[in-house]
Amino acid sequence: MATIxxxxxxxxxxxxxxxxTICDNGYVAMGRTWFANFYNGPIPGPQNxxxxxxxxxxxxxxxxxxxYYHYDDVNGYxxxxxxxxxxxxxxxxxxxxxxxxxxxxxxxxxxxxxNEIIFQYYLAQLPYTMSAGICSPDRRDGIGYSFNGIYAPGxxxxxxxxxxxxxxxxxYVTAADEPAKPGEFSIxxxxxxxxxxxxxxxxNLPEADHVTLDIFNIMGQKIETxxxxxxxxxxxxxxxxxxNSASGIYFYRLSIGEKVxxxxxxxxx
Numbered sequence: 001m002a003t004i005x006x007x008x009x010x011x012x013x014x015x016x017x018x019x020x021t022i023c024d025n026g027y028v029a030m031g032r033t034w035f036a037n038f039y040n041g042p043i044p045g046p047q048n049x050x051x052x053x054x055x056x057x058x059x060x061x062x063x064x065x066x067x068y069y070h071y072d073d074v075n076g077y078x079x080x081x082x083x084x085x086x087x088x089x090x091x092x093x094x095x096x097x098x099x100x101x102x103x104x105x106x107x108x109x110x111x112x113x114x115n116e117i118i119f120q121y122y123l124a125q126l127p128y129t130m131s132a133g134i135c136s137p138d139r140r141d142g143i144g145y146s147f148n149g150i151y152a153p154g155x156x157x158x159x160x161x162x163x164x165x166x167x168x169x170x171x172y173v174t175a176a177d178e179p180a181k182p183g184e185f186s187i188x189x190x191x192x193x194x195x196x197x198x199x200x201x202x203x204n205l206p207e208a209d210h211v212t213l214d215i216f217n218i219m220g221q222k223i224e225t226x227x228x229x230x231x232x233x234x235x236x237x238x239x240x241x242x243x244n245s246a247s248g249i250y251f252y253r254l255s256i257g258e259k260v261x262x263x264x265x266x267x268x269x
Contacts (some may be wrong), residue, residue: 001021001022001023001024001033001034001036002021002022003019003020003022003032003033004016004019004021004022004069005018005019006019006020006078006102007071007073007078008078008104008105008106010030010078010102010115011105011113011114011115012030012051012114012115012117012119012137013051013114013136013137013141013167013168014113014114015030015051015137016120017030017031017051019031019032021033021049021073021142022067022069022080023036023049024060024067024082024085025037025038025040025057025058025060026055026056026057026058026060026066026082026085026096026098026130027033027049027053027054027055027056027057028052028053028054028080028100029049029050029051029053029157030047030051030053030137031050031051031137032052032105033049033050033113035049035050036049037049037114038058038059038060039059039130040054040057040058040059040130040131040147040148041131041147042131042144043131043132043133043134043142043143043144043145043147044133044135044136044139044140044141044142044144045133045135045139046139047140048135048139048142049197050135050137050138050141051135051136051137052134052135052138052139052142053100053117053134054098054131054132054133054134055098055100055119055120055121055132055164056082056096056098056121056124056127056130056132057130057131057132058087058096058127058129058130058131059087060082060085060086060087060096061086061087062084062085062086065082065085065086066083067082068080068081068083069081075107076103076104076106076107076108077099077101077102077103077104078101078102078104079099079100079102080099080100081097081098081099081100082096082097082098082099082114083097084096084097084123085097085098085135087125087127087129087130093192094125094126095123095125096116096121096123096124096125096127097121097122097123098116098119098120098121098122098124099119099120099122100116100118100119100120101118101120102116103115103116103117103118104114107199108219108220108221108264109216109220109222109264110167110220112167112168113260114167114168115167116165116166116167116220117134117166117167117168118163118164118165118166119132119163119164119165119166120163120166121158121159121160121161121162121163122160122161123160123164124158124159124160125160127146127149127158127218128148128149129148129149130146130148131144131146131148132145132146132149132164132254133145133147134157134166135182135215136168143166145158145164146158155171162168184260185203185204185205185206185256186203186204187201187202187203187204187254187261187263188202188203189263189265190240190252190263190265193265193266194265194266194268195242195265195266195267195268196267196268196269197241197242197243197269198239198240198241198243199239199240199265200237200238200239201226201237201238201239201240201252202235202236202237203235203236203253204234204235204236205231205232205233205234205236205256206233207233207261208230208231208232208233209230209231209256209257210229210230210231210256210257211227211228211229211230211231211236211254211255211256212225212227212228212255212256213225213226213228213235213238213252213253213254213255214226214252214253214255215240215250215251215252215253216227216251216252216253217248217249217250218248218249218250218251220254221252223245224240226238226240226252240252242267245267246267246269247267247268247269248266248267249264249265249266249267250264250265250266250267251263251264251265252265
């Protein structure tokens with residue numbers, strides 16, 4: 001195992017980490033840890049490393065096994081990769097090549113305030129005796145994507161060429177769709193929704209404040225800012241004209257001081 005410094009802070013389950021520990025058994029753990037377990041198990045669980053991120057947790061028997069990492073500061077990627085790792089379970093002798101990609105939130109903003117993490121499989125040969133998933137620092141919460149060939153409901157099979165994206169935690173809350181009341185904040189679901197070309201976003205401020213309203217695509221990339229100004233107290237309406245945007249899922253994010261609210265909307269053309 002080896003602990004390395006991260007090129008940018010990574011927020012994971014609401015915590016900011018500046019380093020991580022790489023294990024040659026196909027996973028990393030955020031922060032510093034002594035824990036190394038090559039016997040894969042369900043995720044999450046007490047046998048996991050704390051804050052485990054596991055694209056291919058298994059017993060790799062190749063000696064030496066080289067793990068590579070690379071930082072692309074222009075595109076905001078930090079990559080950790082296992083190349084031709086020899087899966088020695090039951091003498092199967094299968095090579096596996098996969099990587100973890102951390103996206104810099106300054107380049108790839110998210111709606112959850114945590115960095116997005118991608119598992120990318122270049123070569124995945126019969127991954128039946130491994131675990132894939134993520135778990136929280138206390139090992140009580142997580143996403144068990146796959147365990148010994150059994151997948152979470154709705155999960156796509158891990159095969160060569162597949163990528164899986166995760167994000168964790170959220171500082172965001174959603175306001176209830178209730179009529180605006182004097183002295184209370186509210187934000188309504190955009191109307192119409194789904195919509196074609198234009199939709200209206202209504203919100204109510206209990207007092208004057210600075211408001212930012214941004215639009216994001218499904219990849220978490222900000223595509224437009226509808227508002228970044230001071231607003232008086234009371235009800236307000238903003239219109240998003242999406243005539244130049246493609247059909248799909250979008251998010252609008254309303255920021256008022258330290259409070260952030262987000263909603264999903266669907267553009268159909």
